[in-house]
Amino acid sequence: MLTIATGNKAVAAAVKELSPDVIAAYPITPQTEIVEQIAEYVTSKELDSRYIPVESEHSAMAACIGASITGARTFTATSSHGLLYMHEMVNWAAGARLPIVMANVNRALGPGWNVWAEHTDAFQERDTGWLQVYVSTVQEAYDTTLMAFRIAEHADVLLPVMVNLDGFLLSHSMQSLDTLKPGDFVPPLHLPHAIDVANPAGYGTLTGPEEHFKFRWEIEQSMRRSRKVIAETEKDFADRFGRSYSVAEEYRFEDADVAVIAMGTLGKEAEVAVDLLRNEGVKAGSLRVRWLRPFPDLDLAGRDIVVIDRDYSFGSGGIIAHSLMARSRIEPYSVIAGLGGQEVTYDDIAGFVRDRRPGSELWFGVSGNV
Amino acid sequence: MTEIPKEEYVLKCTSACAGCPSSLILRYVLKAAGPDTVLVVPACCTSVIQGIYPNTALNVPVYNVAFASAAACASGMTEAFQKAGKKTNVIVYAGDGGTVDIGIQALSGAFERETDFLYICYDNEAYGNTGMQRSGSTPIGARTTTTPGGKTHAKKDLDAIVDAHNPSYLATACASYPLDLFKKVQKALSLRGSKFIHVLAPCPPGWRFSSEMTVEMGKLAVKSGLWILYEREFGKVTINGPSKAAMIKPVPLEDYLSGQGRFKGIDQKAIDALKSQSELRAKHLQKEADGIC
Numbered sequence: 001m002l003t004i005a006t007g008n009k010a011v012a013a014a015v016k017e018l019s020p021d022v023i024a025a026y027p028i029t030p031q032t033e034i035v036e037q038i039a040e041y042v043t044s045k046e047l048d049s050r051y052i053p054v055e056s057e058h059s060a061m062a063a064c065i066g067a068s069i070t071g072a073r074t075f076t077a078t079s080s081h082g083l084l085y086m087h088e089m090v091n092w093a094a095g096a097r098l099p100i101v102m103a104n105v106n107r108a109l110g111p112g113w114n115v116w117a118e119h120t121d122a123f124q125e126r127d128t129g130w131l132q133v134y135v136s137t138v139q140e141a142y143d144t145t146l147m148a149f150r151i152a153e154h155a156d157v158l159l160p161v162m163v164n165l166d167g168f169l170l171s172h173s174m175q176s177l178d179t180l181k182p183g184d185f186v187p188p189l190h191l192p193h194a195i196d197v198a199n200p201a202g203y204g205t206l207t208g209p210e211e212h213f214k215f216r217w218e219i220e221q222s223m224r225r226s227r228k229v230i231a232e233t234e235k236d237f238a239d240r241f242g243r244s245y246s247v248a249e250e251y252r253f254e255d256a257d258v259a260v261i262a263m264g265t266l267g268k269e270a271e272v273a274v275d276l277l278r279n280e281g282v283k284a285g286s287l288r289v290r291w292l293r294p295f296p297d298l299d300l301a302g303r304d305i306v307v308i309d310r311d312y313s314f315g316s317g318g319i320i321a322h323s324l325m326a327r328s329r330i331e332p333y334s335v336i337a338g339l340g341g342q343e344v345t346y347d348d349i350a351g352f353v354r355d356r357r358p359g360s361e362l363w364f365g366v367s368g369n370v
Numbered sequence: 371m372t373e374i375p376k377e378e379y380v381l382k383c384t385s386a387c388a389g390c391p392s393s394l395i396l397r398y399v400l401k402a403a404g405p406d407t408v409l410v411v412p413a414c415c416t417s418v419i420q421g422i423y424p425n426t427a428l429n430v431p432v433y434n435v436a437f438a439s440a441a442a443c444a445s446g447m448t449e450a451f452q453k454a455g456k457k458t459n460v461i462v463y464a465g466d467g468g469t470v471d472i473g474i475q476a477l478s479g480a481f482e483r484e485t486d487f488l489y490i491c492y493d494n495e496a497y498g499n500t501g502m503q504r505s506g507s508t509p510i511g512a513r514t515t516t517t518p519g520g521k522t523h524a525k526k527d528l529d530a531i532v533d534a535h536n537p538s539y540l541a542t543a544c545a546s547y548p549l550d551l552f553k554k555v556q557k558a559l560s561l562r563g564s565k566f567i568h569v570l571a572p573c574p575p576g577w578r579f580s581s582e583m584t585v586e587m588g589k590l591a592v593k594s595g596l597w598i599l600y601e602r603e604f605g606k607v608t609i610n611g612p613s614k615a616a617m618i619k620p621v622p623l624e625d626y627l628s629g630q631g632r633f634k635g636i637d638q639k640a641i642d643a644l645k646s647q648s649e650l651r652a653k654h655l656q657k658e659a660d661g662i663c
Contacts, residue, residue, distance in 0.1 A: 020483075021449075021450055021453045021454070022446055022449050024442075024445075024451050025610075050449035050452065050453050051448070052445055052446060052449055052483065053480055053483070054442060054445070055442075055444075055475060055476070055478065055479030055482070056475060056479070058438060058439060058442070058474075058475075058476075059439065059441075059445070059475070059476050060442075061480055062435065062436070062438075062439035062442035062443040062445075062446065062476065063442050063443065063445045063446030063449075063644045064446055065435065065439075065443055065446065065447060066410065066442070066443035066444055066445065066446030066447035066448075066450070067446035067447060067450035068450075069433055070419075070444070070447055070450040070451060070454065071450075072453065072454070073448035073453075074450075075447070088436050088439075089436060089439060091568070092435065092436055092439075099454065145615055146401045167646075177386075181539070196407065196431070197405060197406050197407065197430065197431060200426075200429050200430050200431045200432075201426065201431055201432075202420055202421070202423065202426030202428065202431075202434070203423065203431070203432060203433045203434060204434035204435065205417075205420055205421065205423045205425075205426060205432070205434055205655065206391030206417065206420075206421070206422045206423060206654065207422070207423040208422065208423070211423055284507055284546060303371060323622075329456070369456065
């Protein structure tokens with residue numbers, strides 16, 4: 001059904017279709033609309049979920065963990081400080097191999113208070129064992145939330161998935177949305193290690209180094225297997241519903257001499273910049289990274305690369321730029337842009353390409369090349 | 371006559387210290403709860419007592435979870451069981467640090483939402499698992515590794531805090547009175563809503579007394595009137611037998627204090643504070659039991 005919605009409402013609408021057993025929720029700007037909309041669904045009985053209005057994000061994730069270990073489907077949503085406040089439990093969810101799905105509306109971290117888009121919040125959770133995906137449109141937020149449940153709950157994965165959307169730029173943007181009936185696209189959840197009182201077991205008991213290390217390796221193996229599950233899920237989604245996605249969305253990339261790599265709405269904006277540059281005769285392309293974890297293997301050889309990071313690791317650099325330097329052995333032009341919701345237009349992005357200096361780093365609007 | 375089931379859910383070979391009250395309490399809690407029970411355990415002595423993966427000394431499912439999160443985790447678990455149409459008991463079994471300090475926010479939230487579960491705090495009045503650092507539940511005058519000169523602040527009144535949430539059932543108990551504890555757990559689990567039992571757990575290494583004295587030490591806590599056994603259900607307070615007797619004729623508090631290394635060198639000011647705190651509590655509870663307030 002064709003409608004218009006914000007990114008937040010699209011996420012809530014997708015959650016409604018998959019009817020989690022338990023949803024634990026705590027408000028935080030700019031995510032609040034998701035948990036409000038879900039509360040509306042539950043109150044109007046459009047959604048048959050247990051809705052737990054918890055007292056903190058730490059408890060939101062703890063409640064999802066407690067529900068999930070019984071074999072229940074669970075969902076929560078957060079942003080920024082909320083995500084960091086639940087950090088301990090974010091780790092716990094992945095370590096306990098629980099397929100919780102969480103929407104995170106990307107927002108900068110204080111101080112000072114800044115409620116606008118930045119990826120640093122989710123990036124601080126990137127080593128926790130969660131799969132992370134970043135979306136760029138309202139439709140993609142909806143479609144990806146549906147896919148997130150199937151990927152998280154897949155027997156070869158059984159890891160939590162975080163769906164990221166840019167604060168305000170996407171969470172509060174009204175765009176067209178085609179909702180769908182997922183049918184059996186997401187099968188019922190079967191958690192092999194669900195609590196069973198007939199077969200009592202200890203969960204998370206004291207664990208020595210050997211076993212602990214083995215469990216970490218199992219998470220990594222699942223992370224690796226998830227690449228295939230993601231690809232299969234995205235293909236099945238395209239076959240059934242006609243919209244295709246991939247781990248990294250290429251745009252006029254094939255023959256490009258120079259490519260812009262970015263995530264979220266900036267990645268979408270880069271496509272407009274590419275058209276602009278192509279009109280000028282510059283053979284530009286773009287690659288919008290959707291999945292941060294597992295990080296995609298990208299073939300970037302033979303062209304200049306401009307990486308835009310809406311994040312930063314102090315004392316190190318742009319995190320996507322550094323990940324690509326390590327995995328794809330390239331020397332990109334690293335642009336740090338859009339922090340704290342800074343406006344970055346397609347003209348600006350075209351400018352990064354025109355003025356690129358591979359091997360150096362630019363803090364857009366703040367410093368020259370360093 | 372109450373029949374205590376013969377089934378054991380705390381199996382032999384736990385890694386508890388000699389004379390451990392926590393495993394003694396848990397033994398009777400689980401006998402009362404039966405096999406359709408899940409324990410939610412935050413970081414505390416019980417994290418260790420249950421043994422090392424892949425073994426477990428507890429014969430019910432145990433969900434170990436991060437320190438601050440037990441009540442919230444239990445909230446999610448309770449809702450999920452209810453959604454699935456299951457009547458499984460969800461019991462949080464937490465130490466005092468995980469309850470009165472780091473876990474109190476989650477506890478408050480779960481009780482405010484009237485989560486249908488039982489929260490048991492076994493209180494050994496310090497962070498026992500990490501080697502006896504002071505907690506909010508440590509009494510004034512007690513020496514811990516972080517209050518080597520004796521604690522200078524009074525024990526936090528956890529029961530008053532929980533009571534402010536108007537729970538379905540609130541009771542205190544003590545490891546030394548297992549039948550009383552057993553009945554209270556049974557009663558709590560027969561009621562809907564949020565239930566709370568606060569159990570005193572005299573800890574031999576932490577309180578510095580000999581390990582065969584655990585039961586005696588708990589009895590002295592009750593007989594001296596420092597620890598009062600009571601229950602509050604449907605707004606009515608009942609003071610239980612041993613504490614009724616203690617209110618009429620208490621044993622000297624000094625008998626309780628002098629048996630424990632943690633109170634060695636306690637000054638008169640701290641003793642007076644302990645006395646006046648327990649007298650005030652007794653007076654208040656007696657008034658409530660008499661229906662005066």
